[in-house]
Amino acid sequence: MSSSIKSTIKLNNGINIPVIGLGTYLTEDSDIEQSVRSAIEQGYRHIDTASYYKNEKKIGDTIKQLIKEGVVKREELFITTKVGTWQHGYENALKAFEESLEKLQLDYLDCYLIHYPGTYSELPKGESMSSLRSKTWKALEKLYNDGKVRSIGVSNYTESHLHELLSQCTIKPVMNQVEFHPYLFQESLLNYCKSNDIVLEAYGSLAGGNEILTEPVVLEISNQINKTPAQLLLKWAIQNGLIVIPKSIKSERVIENSLLDFEISQENIKKLNLLNKNKRFYWDPNNVN
Template sequence: MSESIKSTIQLNNGIKIPVIGLGTYLTDDSDIEKSVRSAIEQGYRHIDTASYYKNEKKIGDTIKELIKEGKVKREELFITTKVGTWQHGYENALKAFQESLEKLQLDYLDCYLIHYPGTYSEIPKGESMSSLRSQTWKALEKLYDDGKVRSIGVSNYAISHLHELLSNCRIKPVMNQVEFHPYLFQEELLNYCKSNGIVLEAYGSLSGGNEILTEPVVLEISKQLSKSPAQVLLKWAIQNGLVVIPKSIKPERVYENSNLDFTISNEDIQKLNHLNKNKRFYWDPSNVN
C-alpha cells in the first residue's frame, strides 16, 4: 500500500478526495500564502479550512493567484470549509456558506462540513441542540441539491450524533473529520463510519507538541523504516483507512508530510493502535447532547 500526493479515495456519492491534504488551522494570516502556495506547487490538491479559522480570504487570494499563474486549475482542487459553532440553524448555515464562498472567491465548494455538533451561542427559545443540528443539515442538503457544493459532511461527531443524523437525513454525510492519532485511536467510531460508508478524516495527527512525535514506539518504527515520526503517524492513519490533513508552513515539512510511499507492517500498526489513551488535545464532543 503506497500513497502519493495523487492518491484518492471515493466518497459515498462517487466523487474522489485526495488522501493527503493541507490543514490550515491556527496558521497565521502572514504564513497562509506561503503554506498554500508551497503545498499546491508541490502537488497538493486538497485544502482544508473553516470559517472559525479566519483565513478563508487569504486562502482564496492565494488560490486565485495560483490559478492565474497557471499552477493549478480550479477543477483539480478539493476545497473544504465548515459551518462555525455560532452558525447553526437553517438560515444561519445558508448565510455562512455564502460568506465562506465569497471569501474563498469560488463558484462552488468540494465539501462543506458542520464543524461541531454543539454551539457556543445561546440556543433559541423552544429549540434544542438536536433540532438546530437537524436544521443545519437541511441547509447543507439544499446547498448540495443546488449544486453549490459537491459533497457534505460533519466534523467532531460522536457515534450518537452520527446515529441521530443518519436516522433523519435525506442525504448521507460523506465524511466525519475528527481528532485521530495513536493516543486517541477511536476504533469504535472508525468501525461505525466504515460500516455506514462514511470516510473518517484525521485532524491533529501530529498534535500534542512533541508528546506523540517522541513516543518510544513511534521513534522505534521511524528508525526501522528510515522515515520521520511525522511520516509514520500520517501513514498509520492512512493504513487505518483515514484521510489526513497535516499542516505546516515550512516547505520541507509540507513535502515530507506528503511523501508517504512506504508501508508499515501489520505488527507495527497494531503496536501503534495499542498506544491509545483516549487522550484529546482538542474538542471533546462526547458531552454534547
C-alpha cells in the same frame, strides 16, 4: 497501499478526494500564503479550512493567484470549509456558506462540513441542540441539491451524533473529520463509519506536537523503517483507512508530510494502535447532547 500526493479515494456519492491534504487550522495570515502556495506547487490538491480559522480570504487570494499563474486549475482542487459553532440553524448555515464562498472567491465548494455538533452561542428559545443540528444539516442538503457544493459532511461527531443524523437525513454525510492519532485511536467510531460508508478524516494527526513525536514506540518504529515520526503517524492513519490533513507553514515539512509511499507492517500498526489512552488535545464532543 499507495499513498502518494496524487492518491484519492471515492466518497459515498461517487466523487474522489485526495487522501493527503493541507490543514490550515488557525494558520496566521502572514503564513497562509506561503503554506498554501508551497503545498499546491508541490502537488497538493486538497485544502482544508473553516470559517472558525479566519483565513478563508487569504486562502482564496492565494488560490486565485495560483490559478491565474497557471500553476493549477480550479477543477483539480478539492476545497473544504466548515459551518462555525455560532452558525448553526437553517438560515444561519446558508448565510455562513455564502460568506465563506465569497471569501474563498469560488463558484462552488468541494465539501462543506458542520464543524462541531454543539454551539457556543445561546440556543434559540424552545430549541434543542439536536433540532438545531438537524436544521443545519437541512441547509447543507439544500446547498448540495442546488449544486453549490459537491459533497457534505460533519466534523467532531460521535457515534451517537452520527446515529441521530443518519436516522433523519435524506443525504448521507460523506465524511466525519475528527481528532485521530495513536493516543486517541477511535476504533469503535472508525468501524461505525466504515460500516455506514462514511470516510473518517483525521485532524491533529501529530497530537499537538512533541509528546507523541517523542513517544518511544513511535521513535523505535520510525528509526526501524527510516521515516520521520510525522511520516509514520500520517501513514498509520492512512493504513487505518483515514484521510489526513497535516498542517505546516514550513515548505520542507509540507513536502515531508506528503512523502508517504511506503508500508507499515501490520505488526507495527498494531503496536501503534495499542498506544491508545483516549487522550484529546482538541475539542471533546462527548458531552454535547
